[in-house]
Amino acid sequence: MAFENLSDRMQMAMRRVTGRGRLTENDIEEMMREVRLSLLEADVNYKVVREFTKEVKSQAMGEKILKGLNPGQQVVKIVNDELKKVMGEEATPLTINMIGITKYMMVGLQGAGKTTTTGKLAMFLRKNNNLKPLLVALDVYRPAAVEQLVTLGNQLGVDVFEMGTKEKPQTIIKKAMEFAVENGNNLVIADTAGRLHIDESMMQELVDIKEFLKPDEVLLTVDAMTGQDAVTVAESFNSTLGVTGAILTKLDGDTRGGAALSLRKVTNIPIKLMGMGEKLDQLEVFHPERMASRILGMGDVMTLVDKVTENIDEDDMMGMMEKMMSGKFNYNDYIKQLKMVKRMGSLGGIMKLIPGMGKALKGQDIDEKQLVYIEAMISSMTKKERKDPTLVSRSSSRRRRVANGSGRSVTEVNRLIQTLDQQKAMMKKMGGMDPSKMNTKDPMAAMRQMQQPGQKIKKGKKKKRLRF
Incomplete structure (x- = not known):
């Protein structure tokens, strides 16, 4: 997960002030010491750390906070707001030429993932803006770069x-623009040459390309794992080319956070997009407010909603909900539900977007192979068994046959049956409730409302591996 270590440290610092009815100046001082150390360890530029901690401390030390109601929550809000400011307040959209050809110039050092990001960007804009891309291979110094782009x-x-x-x-680039006009391409993305370091000949070549192309965006590809070194690279490119935006790559890796938290504040270059994986569809809009929430362990519901909207058809979702509410949910529907979830990305990544789940899953390994095992067990059932779940649940011989056919144990088959029954029972319970009386502001209260009278939610022992 992006910023995992920073997120852990920041949340630990916040726990010093949350849940207290009264705060002292000493409480704030201790919290700020933890915050300062967490940012420095994340390789955030020291000037950014200094300004950030100074601003948070001045606001948190105010009399209104120290003597107000829920002072801890107010301090967390201050930290959240300042994190948003550091990263740019709100998402900055890409410039798109609605009349002629939209032209982007990709720049950056070797190893930052520039060529791969060029492909991701083409897919992103074709899908979201219905553009017809043309990728232009301008890295003539590295033959593999041309082959990679092709x-x-x-x-x-x-x-x-x-x-x-x-x-x-x-x-x-001159020939490419002629081709774009003839071929009807309304988006040109120029993949320029990267270098191991910045030199004069490299910059002059980029200047020449920019003067001819007159791009709508000069996009700097930055490896998020480089920390505050990204600031030095960005300043060099910006002073010569006038960079209009940055794309952070490798945010799915062990990223400390220095680049994301330093780049905008020091260079004023907006972070427009971020790469969240190696697959070509794993490019997302960078939302500072959502990233701040993730860092503080508040989840990211809006990104989760976006993923659902992009990957799951509304009619399929409504049909699934109707079946679940009516109690007719079967194994065919269950396997369809799993495929919907898999289209949204890794299960671990999705779970961490849910508020509170990041903390709950800390130290636990979500075994994605369990989804494969579930598919194998359901595939080992007959058509009648998949359509009528009671056939398997009532027959021990059928359960043994399914276990043998899928290479799993009878215990796992029983667990699958139990999971399906629990889903059906929960949805049936929700279907009989009055939505107007549901306590949507308190999830735990809502869960208590869905319990049978006298029934308690059981707390199981912590496991190292989560099974589904």
């Missing part, structure tokens, strides 16, 4: 313009 284009089914490695990039 391969990405084939995978995505988008046009790629390349002239090998013998022509100059300035010549290639």
